């Protein structure tokens with residue numbers, strides 16, 4: 001069993017809050033969570049039935065009809081708050097799990113890859129239809145084409161006020177800037 | 193006989209058989225912080241319960257972290273935590289409602305991120 005000893009301590013005064021990192025397969029969700037998290041990557045499992053619903057009592061949990069999926073999970077302990085980051089699986093067959101992960105989240109950072117921008121549409125639709133606050137971070141890969149921001153906005157059909165940032169999910173400074181853009185945006189929405 | 197198709201067990205059989213349920217009025221979710229009640233009686237727990245208490249000796253953790261450290265799925269640890277909250281062994285701190293997030297909390301997150 002891993003020890004939680006070496007990490008920043010959470011106190012009973014800390015308020016837990018959460019942000020969700022979403023995006024299609026291979027876009028960099030795990031990389032971004034790991035770049036920012038103060039704790040070693042922890043693997044937590046969710047148990048789903050074949051039908052894609054969450055198992056929430058233990059009857060039948062060991063049966064062949066269940067399947068597990070690992071969730072990226074990170075933590076940042078700050079004065080007064082402990083921020084949890086959840087990487088949400090992109091597959092739409094995990095919709096029920098998705099709904100659970102975003103419930104209670106301050107907002108969602110949607111990752112996109114300009115080499116296959118269409119892959120982010122399904123996630124954007126989910127986020128928008130759930131009325132979630134979100135920002136888009138384009139994760140830049142070496143062979144990613146460089147589109148002007150306006151063209152990207154148009155391709156993603158983003159509202160003028162939705163933040164669009166370019167990031168390198170491997171770089172903590174860049175990953176952090178994406179989260180700051182998201183939280184600034186959430187603040188503006190709450191104040192408006 | 194073992195084959196590639198054989199599934200590993202998600203939880204120990206005795207836990208699966210225990211039919212744990214969440215007591216009414218106990219609210220537990222992934223980011224709920226849990227900690228040991230100051231006056232808790234901590235002996236006589238079953239192995240997952242006593243592992244959980246060992247884990248929490250150094251301070252609060254979210255239910256999700258507890259699950260990861262215990263190597264058990266969230267759905268199991270949620271029930272374990274809820275039972276121990278119901279019996280008064282653990283206390284919880286829930287995440288605040290987010291329909292309209294508190295500006296002060298957002299400011300704390302922003303200054304925390306900027307200070308990283």
Ligand SMILES: Nc1nc2c(ncn2[C@@H]2O[C@H](COP(=O)(O)OP(=O)(O)OP(=O)(O)O)[C@@H](O)[C@H]2O)c(=O)[nH]1
Pocket residue numbers: 023024025026027028029030031032090139140141142167168169170
């Ligand atoms: N060059 C570059 N490579 C990246 C970046 N972000 C992620 N990668 C690489 O892209 C691959 C996929 O990244 P992951 O973080 O595993 O993506 P994911 O979204 O978690 O993928 P799934 O969990 O499979 O959906 C990994 O090999 C990363 O090292 C980036 O910003 N730049």
Ligand SMILES: [Mg+2]
Pocket residue numbers: 029030031072087
């Ligand atoms: Mg991943």
